[in-house]
Amino acid sequence: ELVSATQRVRQGDLSARAPHWADDEIGALADAFNQMVADLETSQQAVAEKEAARSRLLAQLINAQEEERRRIARNLHDSVGQSLTSLMVGLKFLRQLNDRRAIADKSTELRHIADETLDEVRLLSRQLRPSVLDDLGLAAALERYAAEFTGLYPNLTVDLHCHLPQRLPPPVETSLYRILQEAMTNAARHSHAKTLSVLLTARNNHAQAIVEDDGIGFDPEKARRAENSVGLHSMAERAELLGGALKIESSAKGASVYVEIPL
Amino acid sequence: ELVSATQRVRQGDLSARAPHWADDEIGALADAFNQMVADLETSQQAVAEKEAARSRLLAQLINAQEEERRRIARNLHDSVGQSLTSLMVGLKFLRQLNDRRAIADKSTELRHIADETLDEVRLLSRQLRPSVLDDLGLAAALERYAAEFTGLYPNLTVDLHCHLPQRLPPPVETSLYRILQEAMTNAARHSHAKTLSVLLTARNNHAQAIVEDDGIGFDPEKARRAENSVGLHSMAERAELLGGALKIESSAKGASVYVEIPL
Structure with a gap:
């Protein structure tokens, strides 16, 4: 048997x-x-x-x-x-x-x-694709994007801090730009937040980014499983394709997206 | 043990x-x-x-x-x-x-x-994205594309036959357009062919397309495994995502790409 x-x-x-x-x-x-x-x-x-x-x-x-x-x-x-x-x-x-x-x-x-x-x-x-991303780098492109973003969503205050001692490798710059763009747009569209804090640093051979809002939060697992959740998935995929990772934490006080990509 | x-x-x-x-x-x-x-x-x-x-x-x-x-x-x-x-x-x-x-x-x-x-x-x-694809359908868009294609590759004769009794569902039209575009461009770039025959029919609830060239042929498996073979993979994926299939046959006398998508 x-x-x-x-x-x-x-x-x-x-x-x-x-x-x-x-x-x-x-x-x-x-x-x-x-x-x-x-x-x-x-x-x-x-x-x-x-x-x-x-x-x-x-x-x-x-x-x-x-x-x-x-x-x-x-x-x-x-x-x-x-x-x-x-x-x-x-x-x-x-x-x-x-x-x-x-x-x-x-x-x-x-x-x-x-x-x-x-x-x-x-x-x-x-x-x-902003030419400033290729010409002047991620920090400059994000400053520019944050300014445009504030024009689009005037009720949301964006607090952007970039601490990048130098240019990052082009694929990392592109991916982080797209990930942060997506995270910011998601927050603006769904979170009902008043403030959006975006922090970008590079240390210990890793680029780290956090997008934090004070909105109503959401269920990351449910959102990931939802149809047409191309945004969330492609954020994670973009990070993973460069050997990095993306993590989302959310409560009724707001949501945070953490990204880490090795340099 | x-x-x-x-x-x-x-x-x-x-x-x-x-x-x-x-x-x-x-x-x-x-x-x-x-x-x-x-x-x-x-x-x-x-x-x-x-x-x-x-x-x-x-x-x-x-x-x-x-x-x-x-x-x-x-x-x-x-x-x-x-x-x-x-x-x-x-x-x-x-x-x-x-x-x-x-x-x-x-x-x-x-x-x-x-x-x-x-x-x-x-x-x-x-x-x-040609507006004719949305407005007049796949056959009209392919006729237009074949004309432009002949302008781009004047040494290659394109023989296009579309037998579509009616418009296909929009996702099928888009996918077939992209697949045929890719197959034709591949042939023009790599096959050294003199004639490219493109045949498109719809019968038995299936749309079928064949792109056949009289060029030098290639190893489909090797091409698929090659880096940057995004074209071949996405052709197959586009067909598979609609429940269809893509098959490539090749010899020293030329290559044929067969696509079938259920309607």
């Missing part, structure tokens, strides 16, 4: 169990065997769950990327494209004008359109 | 083996046990390898997305931003002109700039 149970396990049937015949050595063996198979079953379930979570994340990541592409493509095509078309029509019209005053007015109007379009293009560019 | 081996396996040590004491029942049991543990070890290794492959894909996908963002952000900031700045400067200059001829020339020049910028913005938008 024990032999047949091992054979069933060999064929991948982790529900196979050996009968407990007697309280002798073979009985003890059967017990040990059964416990072993049960443990294997549990660990295989855990692996399967992690695999499923990865699969979902992959799907969400691909969807989110497609959504981002669609959003930018529409914005470029509709809004920026429309402004450029207006400029062309305006210039054609201007060419036919005779009155100096009218020409001056028209060119001023067109400059306003060009100016607004430039603002829009720069904002779109910065939202995609 | 057998009991201690099962306990070691319980603790996760799949290298544990039971000694073969004698050719009796216990001996047969030890053999069966050892074989079972060896099988488990093999299957766990397979799971670990798949997990590692997913992890790599995730990392590559995140990197590719970051690269795409950087590319578009730079393009917007530098090229489109620059043109808009030129337009603003030009309009300011035009405002100060007195001569009608000079004003006409300047406005024509500025219209050229606006026109080229519009082309650039539309190209960028279309590369990101």
Whole structure:
């Protein structure tokens, strides 16, 4: 019976169990065997769950990327494209004008359109990937982002402290920028917090970041399991892909996101 | 000894083996046990390898997305931003002109700039996500793409046949578009093919696509294992996420990519 149970396990049937015949050595063996198979079953379930979570994340990541592409493509095509078309029509019209005053007015109007379009293009560019991140580094990019963030969420005070003695490796800068962006946006959207404290340091060959809010808190496990939780998952994945880790603590007094990435 | 081996396996040590004491029942049991543990070890290794492959894909996908963002952000900031700045400067200059001829020339020049910028913005938008895909569907988007593709790779003849009686579900359209785009680009870049045949049909509740080239072929397994093979992996993942499958066949006479997605 024990032999047949091992054979069933060999064929991948982790529900196979050996009968407990007697309280002798073979009985003890059967017990040990059964416990072993049960443990294997549990660990295989855990692996399967992690695999499923990865699969979902992959799907969400691909969807989110497609959504981002669609959003930018529409914005470029509709809004920026429309402004450029207006400029062309305006210039054609201007060419036919005779009155100096009218020409001056028209060119001023067109400059306003060009100016607004430039603002829009720069904002779109910065939202995609701020050049300051590559040129001046993480601290400068976060200062800039915090300023824009305060404009977007005026009811939330952001308290940003970056203590970075030097530039971090580019992948770490990118990942921390994306993680902190996501954590800050999550807090702004869901926490009802008044203050958001962001702390970034580098010491003992590790970059550490904490995003702490005084909001209503949330259940990190539940949020992670939720559909479309691409944000939380990709924050953790980004840290883990660089050998780091992400931890979330939350209570009714607020939530904290801790990130650590080795340098 | 057998009991201690099962306990070691319980603790996760799949290298544990039971000694073969004698050719009796216990001996047969030890053999069966050892074989079972060896099988488990093999299957766990397979799971670990798949997990590692997913992890790599995730990392590559995140990197590719970051690269795409950087590319578009730079393009917007530098090229489109620059043109808009030129337009603003030009309009300011035009405002100060007195001569009608000079004003006409300047406005024509500025219209050229606006026109080229519009082309650039539309190209960028279309590369990101062609609106024709949402508005007119996969067949129309592929026709458009094939035309652009021929412009990019004039030495490669594209033979596109779409037999779609109606629009496919949006996720299937998006995935097939991305998969075919990737397969066509791969062929253009690496196959040295003269002809690329793309066939798309929908029947028996399945969408099927084949991209076939007459190039030098490649080793699909080797390509899949290669670093930075984000293209091949994401093609397969996109199909699998919709319950479909992707298969690659290759010989010295060319390569074929088969995709099937249930509708």
